[in-house]
Amino acid sequence: MNNSASTIDPAEVEFYSKLAATWWNPDGPFWPLHKLNALRTDYLRSSLCRLFGRDDSSHRPLHGLRVLDIGCGGGILSESIAATGASVLGIDVVERNIHIARQHAENHELDLEYRLVTAEELAAAGQQFDIVLNMEVVEHVANLSLFVESAARMVRPGGVMAVATINRTLRSWAFAIVGAEYVLRWLPRGTHQWRRFPKPAEIEALLSAAGMKVQDRVGVRVNPVTRGFSLMSSLAVNYMLVATRPGAG
Numbered sequence: 385m386n387n388s389a390s391t392i393d394p395a396e397v398e399f400y401s402k403l404a405a406t407w408w409n410p411d412g413p414f415w416p417l418h419k420l421n422a423l424r425t426d427y428l429r430s431s432l433c434r435l436f437g438r439d440d441s442s443h444r445p446l447h448g449l450r451v452l453d454i455g456c457g458g459g460i461l462s463e464s465i466a467a468t469g470a471s472v473l474g475i476d477v478v479e480r481n482i483h484i485a486r487q488h489a490e491n492h493e494l495d496l497e498y499r500l501v502t503a504e505e506l507a508a509a510g511q512q513f514d515i516v517l518n519m520e521v522v523e524h525v526a527n528l529s530l531f532v533e534s535a536a537r538m539v540r541p542g543g544v545m546a547v548a549t550i551n552r553t554l555r556s557w558a559f560a561i562v563g564a565e566y567v568l569r570w571l572p573r574g575t576h577q578w579r580r581f582p583k584p585a586e587i588e589a590l591l592s593a594a595g596m597k598v599q600d601r602v603g604v605r606v607n608p609v610t611r612g613f614s615l616m617s618s619l620a621v622n623y624m625l626v627a628t629r630p631g632a633g
Contacts, residue, residue, distance in 0.1 A: 506534075543628070
């Protein structure tokens, strides 16, 4: 376990700074995120409506809820969640990502803000949210336990946290590293480090230590022919967890 007092990995910041200008190109290096975003947005919307007692069929079902999107990148997920009526704060440690996200959101009438700040800094400031999203970010931080603890501190009583990442298995090494980065070249080489992929049990243990209770687990599969994403029961490669903090609804 990395005992660094910061969750920032300078190498990750440099890597994503070089790619920042391509965030909103659906045919560029981040095309898998564009494909994945539709699936994860539908899953989050459905799960959050169920947990908060909202009508999923309504136009803006998450209206009035405050959402934190950690590691927002260029804002792909932040904009999708803001479109459901939520008030969204997207944060990132890559300055160019924040610039791109703000620029893209300029012509959209959404309740959306972006800040260059770490999760631990925001937690130390006493910020709390109804929903905290950690989607495809935990595998990139330098200190996983500090990161999860900081993120969980910002979930208000009765609130929800969602985590999406990649499992540390032989199958994930074959698919996410060898297949995606070297054979199919879907992602730039160096996008992921297999040793940093957390197993579901490891994330669940950290969430439990932070007072969170996992309510749902689901895996994600990708079809290499159609490049389509879908939900599955197996958590062997990509997976998502939804956890709640007990307390007032």
